[in-house]
Amino acid sequence: xxxxxxxxxxxxxxxxxxxxxxxxxxxxxxxxxxxxxxxxxxxxxxxxxxxxxxxxxxxxxxxxxxxxxxxxxxxxxxxxxxxxxxxxxxxxxxxxxxxxxxxxxxxxxxxxxxxxxxxxxxxxxxxxxxxxxxxxxxxxxxxxxxxxxxxxxxxxxxxxxxxxxxxxxxxxxx
Numbered sequence: 001x002x003x004x005x006x007x008x009x010x011x012x013x014x015x016x017x018x019x020x021x022x023x024x025x026x027x028x029x030x031x032x033x034x035x036x037x038x039x040x041x042x043x044x045x046x047x048x049x050x051x052x053x054x055x056x057x058x059x060x061x062x063x064x065x066x067x068x069x070x071x072x073x074x075x076x077x078x079x080x081x082x083x084x085x086x087x088x089x090x091x092x093x094x095x096x097x098x099x100x101x102x103x104x105x106x107x108x109x110x111x112x113x114x115x116x117x118x119x120x121x122x123x124x125x126x127x128x129x130x131x132x133x134x135x136x137x138x139x140x141x142x143x144x145x146x147x148x149x150x151x152x153x154x155x156x157x158x159x160x161x162x163x164x165x166x167x168x169x170x171x172x173x174x
Contacts (some may be wrong), residue, residue: 017063017068021060028060035049048082048125053129055123062137065140066143066144073169086104101149107141
């Protein structure tokens, strides 16, 4: 019962993260259209749309990677991983997950320090403090640490990671 509640909450949170990402894409697209219209229809170029699009791009990439992209959707160089057997695959995964965890955890204090230091600077047009702009990287790093702690736990206590399927749907080839 408690497990199904947690699963439902996780699904609900995942859907809301998708909604936030879709909203960011929509706002970025609207800013892009506004920029084109103001420049070419009204001969009145504005700079804030460029700035907003750049900020939203940073947020979309990091927010999406942290909260929306699933583990099996990540792009990887898996030539050796796919050719390995279950035991070697598990060892490769454990090693890479441990290395990622060490690197992200070790870098967290420097990340927080840099982001908080950036409060002294502001964006050129919208006057947004850069610590707000780059704060998504802290959320990204913490989410990646949490994800890999979970994946490491699952790999240690749950067996070898799944084999990679080069052709998931034999009928379509996709």
